[in-house]
Amino acid sequence: MNRDALIASDRRHLWRPYTSSEDHERFEPLIVERAEGPYLYDAEGRAILDASGSWWCNNLGHRHPRIVEALKRQADTLMHCSFGGSTHETTVALAEELIARAPEGFTRVFFSDNGSAAVEIAAKMAFQYFQQNGQKNRRRFLSLAGSYHGDTIGAMSLGASSAFHAVFDPLKFEVTHAPDPEKMDGADSWENVARFIEETLDAEGDEFAALIVEPIVQGAGGMRIYPASILKRFREAATRAGALLIVDEVFTGYGRTGPFWAVEHAGVIPDLIASAKGLSAGALPFAATLATEEIYDGFRGDKSRALLHGHTFYGNPLGAAIALETLRIYRDERVLEIAKERAAQLKEGMDALGSIDGVSGIRSIGMVAALELGERDYFGERGWRASRRALELGAQIRPLGDTLYLVPPLNIPQDALARLLEIVEASIHESLRG
Numbered sequence: 001m002n003r004d005a006l007i008a009s010d011r012r013h014l015w016r017p018y019t020s021s022e023d024h025e026r027f028e029p030l031i032v033e034r035a036e037g038p039y040l041y042d043a044e045g046r047a048i049l050d051a052s053g054s055w056w057c058n059n060l061g062h063r064h065p066r067i068v069e070a071l072k073r074q075a076d077t078l079m080h081c082s083f084g085g086s087t088h089e090t091t092v093a094l095a096e097e098l099i100a101r102a103p104e105g106f107t108r109v110f111f112s113d114n115g116s117a118a119v120e121i122a123a124k125m126a127f128q129y130f131q132q133n134g135q136k137n138r139r140r141f142l143s144l145a146g147s148y149h150g151d152t153i154g155a156m157s158l159g160a161s162s163a164f165h166a167v168f169d170p171l172k173f174e175v176t177h178a179p180d181p182e183k184m185d186g187a188d189s190w191e192n193v194a195r196f197i198e199e200t201l202d203a204e205g206d207e208f209a210a211l212i213v214e215p216i217v218q219g220a221g222g223m224r225i226y227p228a229s230i231l232k233r234f235r236e237a238a239t240r241a242g243a244l245l246i247v248d249e250v251f252t253g254y255g256r257t258g259p260f261w262a263v264e265h266a267g268v269i270p271d272l273i274a275s276a277k278g279l280s281a282g283a284l285p286f287a288a289t290l291a292t293e294e295i296y297d298g299f300r301g302d303k304s305r306a307l308l309h310g311h312t313f314y315g316n317p318l319g320a321a322i323a324l325e326t327l328r329i330y331r332d333e334r335v336l337e338i339a340k341e342r343a344a345q346l347k348e349g350m351d352a353l354g355s356i357d358g359v360s361g362i363r364s365i366g367m368v369a370a371l372e373l374g375e376r377d378y379f380g381e382r383g384w385r386a387s388r389r390a391l392e393l394g395a396q397i398r399p400l401g402d403t404l405y406l407v408p409p410l411n412i413p414q415d416a417l418a419r420l421l422e423i424v425e426a427s428i429h430e431s432l433r434g
């Protein structure tokens with residue numbers, strides 16, 4: 001198909017994610033022909049830095065040779081079989097290595113195929129656990145303002161992304177959300193969030209099944225970073241109340257914020273972990289919910305006590321092969337150590353961008369960085385303007401409204417990251433000029 005025919009067909013047949021039909025018609029999509037390392041290549045062979053990591057999952061760059069090899073090897077023997085009564089070595093080996101990487105006390109892995117599912121599975125585990133273990137009154141969930149846990153109805157209920165999900169309010173189940181720190185006065189607004197969580201759990205804790213949080217960084221809420229001490233207080237409050245702490249590490253896991261799991265910033269051990277995105281190095285849909293033996297034990301007994309949940313592609317061997325190779329690459333290529341050096345470079349670059357007139361805020365942690373071009377408006381246009389300019393200059397950067405963020409591969413080469421920062425600088429200058 002030539003370029004025009006491809007775009008015309010895309011416009012006629014696709015229903016694009018997060019895109020208005022007007023934008024679909026108005027803006028030409030980037031036609032990606034292939035990808036390698038930190039680069040996407042368009043039909044003309046132009047290299048474009050994939051600065052949003054193909055929606056935050058591309059931690060090791062595109063088509064890492066070992067990932068490609070692992071996928072081919074697995075495809076040669078077994079591409080899929082159900083986990084109803086059967087098992088296979090790749091997925092078992094992955095579960096073993098995942099547990100070895102998990103925080104202390106974690107012993108069980110439940111597989112699925114996307115982050116929203118991994119979150120909903122954690123919520124169902126928490127809910128059923130209490131329902132069948134003598135605490136039927138624990139039916140409520142608590143979460144943070146600005147949190148994003150996925151787009152399915154349960155995940156939307158747990159999240160609080162009003163710009164994304166307001167229309168579905170009548171369908172959501174009731175969840176108690178902490179107040180938004182950005183709508184509170186003072187620099188200690190996260191302190192107020194922690195206090196709200198503590199007061200709620202101290203007063204009504206026996207009604208709560210779980211508190212769910214994105215640890216340290218709230219991704220879709222605008223790459224908002226909060227202190228480890230706050231996460232620690234969430235853990236302590238949940239423990240005091242006898243409620244579970246679910247951490248949604250779908251984005252923050254796999255070293256995105258520095259340590260392998262973001263909870264390690266706070267030395268916190270959660271009860272359930274949702275993982276996806278980087279889990280399969282951003283190469284195939286794959287997800288996992290990790291649990292402690294204590295929770296697993298709560299499902300022992302007769303058949304009716306089982307977790308009656310599962311997806312067709314539970315433990316899919318291709319996804320598992322990639323996820324297993326991913327863990328090995330992290331180990332063999334010292335990915336977290338490389339990411340630490342790149343994170344320092346990223347932070348330095350962001351600090352410089354922070355001094356540009358019109359940039360109203362910058363922040364970064366690990367290999368996540370964000371800057372504000374306005375008032376935090378999800379439907380704001382400045383971010384999009386900057387992003388369109390960046391594309392012309394050779395980087396694909398999807399904004400969250402007026403928030404521009406970077407989540408490059410953890411192992412992005414130094415010169416590629418330097419180039420990316422230059423492109424960001426040039427694009428925001430032009431976008432701010434109007």
Ligand SMILES: *Cc1c(COP(=O)(O)O)cnc(C)c1O
Pocket residue numbers: 113114115116117119148149150151214219220248249250251252276277
């Ligand atoms: C992306 C994301 C999800 C949803 O994952 P999908 O695979 O898109 O369903 C859930 N939680 C967080 C924190 C995410 O960033």
